[in-house]
Amino acid sequence: MSATILGIGSRIKHPQFGKGVVIQVHSEAYEITFIDHGTRRLMRDFEGLETIEAVESPSDLATYEKIEKSLIRVLHRFSDIQETVQLGSKWTGGKIVMFPNDPGLKEKEIPMETFFHKIVMIRDRLRVLEQKLNASNLTDEEKIDMQQYITRIYGSLTTFNVLFKNRDDQFAGEKGV
Numbered sequence: 001m002s003a004t005i006l007g008i009g010s011r012i013k014h015p016q017f018g019k020g021v022v023i024q025v026h027s028e029a030y031e032i033t034f035i036d037h038g039t040r041r042l043m044r045d046f047e048g049l050e051t052i053e054a055v056e057s058p059s060d061l062a063t064y065e066k067i068e069k070s071l072i073r074v075l076h077r078f079s080d081i082q083e084t085v086q087l088g089s090k091w092t093g094g095k096i097v098m099f100p101n102d103p104g105l106k107e108k109e110i111p112m113e114t115f116f117h118k119i120v121m122i123r124d125r126l127r128v129l130e131q132k133l134n135a136s137n138l139t140d141e142e143k144i145d146m147q148q149y150i151t152r153i154y155g156s157l158t159t160f161n162v163l164f165k166n167r168d169d170q171f172a173g174e175k176g177v
Contacts, residue, residue: 005044006030007057013050014042025057086165087116112163119160123171126150 006012010022017034024031026041033039042049094112133146154171161170 007055009055011052
């Protein structure tokens with residue numbers, strides 16, 4: 001088969017499945033409905049396909065995959081949805097106890113999971129703040145100035161990285177400063 005990308009509606013012939021029609025174009029494959037064998041997914045570089053009638057694929061065609069990836073990117077960027085972040089297993093079931101200097105006052109006890117959830121909420125809200133800052137009408141100089149404060153906040157929160165199970169979830173502040 002040629003290097004040309006077939007568009008939706010192209011008619012083809014497969015050596016085993018017979019005649020079919022391209023119903024979806026993916027980045028690496030075609031979804032083809034065959035007369036006698038139903039819908040199959042075949043790699044676009046499959047050598048055994050014979051083109052009966054090619055329909056040109058529009059260059060601006062938005063595939064399901066592209067739309068899905070774009071939607072996921074937009075949702076992550078602009079929503080307040082929190083991802084699931086795991087607490088390091090050594091902390092599960094633990095607690096934080098804070099003792100005041102005044103012996104007449106009672107200590108405060110917080111379950112580790114509650115404390116960790118609060119830390120994750122701070123991180124998520126900082127990310128939203130960062131996105132809103134980048135989308136704002138501030139000048140580039142003002143954005144950079146504000147971004148430096150956010151980076152320093154992340155740096156201040158690196159103390160809590162010990163709580164995170166996965167390194168990718170941890171805070172990162174200024175590097176090499």
